[in-house]
Amino acid sequence: MKKVILTLLIGFTCALVAISCKDKDGKPTGDNIDNAFRFDSAKMDAFFSKYPDFKVYESEMKELYKKRDYHYVWFDKGGIVEFAESIFNQVNQIRSEGVAAQLPYKDQIDNLFYEDKHKKPDANDELLISAMYFFYAKNVYQGLDTKDSKETGWYLPREKVSYVAYLDTLMKDPKLLKKEGIEKIPLYYGLKKALYQYREIKGKGGWGKIEMDSAVKAFKPGDSSNTIAQVRKRLFISGDLKKNSESKVFDKELSREILAYKKRNNHNPDNLITPALVKDLNIPVEERIKTIIVNMERCRWLSPDLIKKGEYIAVNIPSFRAIYIKNGKLRLESNVVVGKELNETIVFSGKMSYLVFSPFWNVPPSIIKKEVKPGIEKDKDYLEKHDMEWNNGAVRQKPGPKNSLGLVKFMFPNSNNIYLHDTPSKGLFNKESRALSHGCVRVQKAKELAYAILEDDKNWNPKKIDEAMNGGKEMTYSLKKKIPVYIAYFTALVDDNGNVRFFEDVYNRDSRLADLLYKS
Structure with a gap:
């Protein structure tokens, strides 16, 4: 007992x-x-002296181990833990994520997993695996830092993420490593599939070059030429045409697919084989791969939370398109005109807070200097002919059908003085390239956008909106609920059918971003 x-x-x-x-x-x-699974903090400084290429992760690695009281993360008594192998496998597939950076000291890390995975814990090996994790997280999830992204003209907000804290999340649920739609916007995953497809094409020799007789203005349905057979083959290789009959005759099937291709990629929507189309189709697959990669990088800069909101307006500069998402669904899509190269539309976000019907246009000082004053010198009636007037030393254009802002503008106050607005110059929307404005965004369906924004507001109906737009007197209306507005820059998108859509790099930003990616 x-x-x-x-x-x-x-x-x-x-x-x-x-x-x-x-x-x-x-x-x-x-x-x-259990001191067998803990190491001396002094070994961290020795590690970064031995592996200087990992010094970029020093502060985060020290934060990680201080938080864990210098206990091992990647080892237990049996050797390297399974989750470390998951990270290692993802790093070995990092090229599929459109990452050009190479893992430093890869041979030493490979040896850990291929030869010494059951060895006893060693601080040096432990820190190598941690550095590998941060290399993966920074390149796949974060991308270039905010300073670099701003250098490429990107001022949309970027979410700050602690990859020390995120490691805990991943260790609790390793499936997140491969789960789509969690850390990045849906476009990223569409581009990732496209990257695989285009690399497959490159591996098979690409799509060659189409030869077109310089004396031919265009081929039309019914024509016959070697060029037509080459176009057919090119569209088949890229997946835009389901089969390749190898025929030299411009038949209905080819005509239909050329029209679809042009619509997807912002060309004039006709079914002709023109020198411009041939020039586009002759862009090498290597260049298309680079375009996909730089746009995957831009996707890393956007938090999925931004587009999970039920209501927002997004403008994509290179595609000259705007969309209005309402209650989580596409409510409106419209062509837009954006700033020309000397007056680039800024990539940023704001919150639409009010609409102005029958607006005055307060002419910017730069336009007064470059256009208005020279016009007055040549013609004393210049102001009257343009419905303009002096106003406290400045010039403004009166409300009405001639007003450069059209009949309504959509305001989201910002330091760049950029907003969405109507325009009397409707013919501009028929142009293939629409980088033509002084920086603001002209909306083709401005009236329809006003209808859509105010359709749930009891104070308004289409008739009242039309009256306000055509009343000839400026009127401001504050929205009851502010609407997020995002102005972005993507030269490659993927449609619902998985087709990649490529757009002109109107501000020449892709090559600069590519240089940053391939140097990192």
């Missing part, structure tokens, strides 16, 4: 000791720590 009591007391005492040796979060403290 005494032995039983003694055993119980010993057990109870040990339980108390065990409890007392944990902090309030349940982490081991004091003499109860």
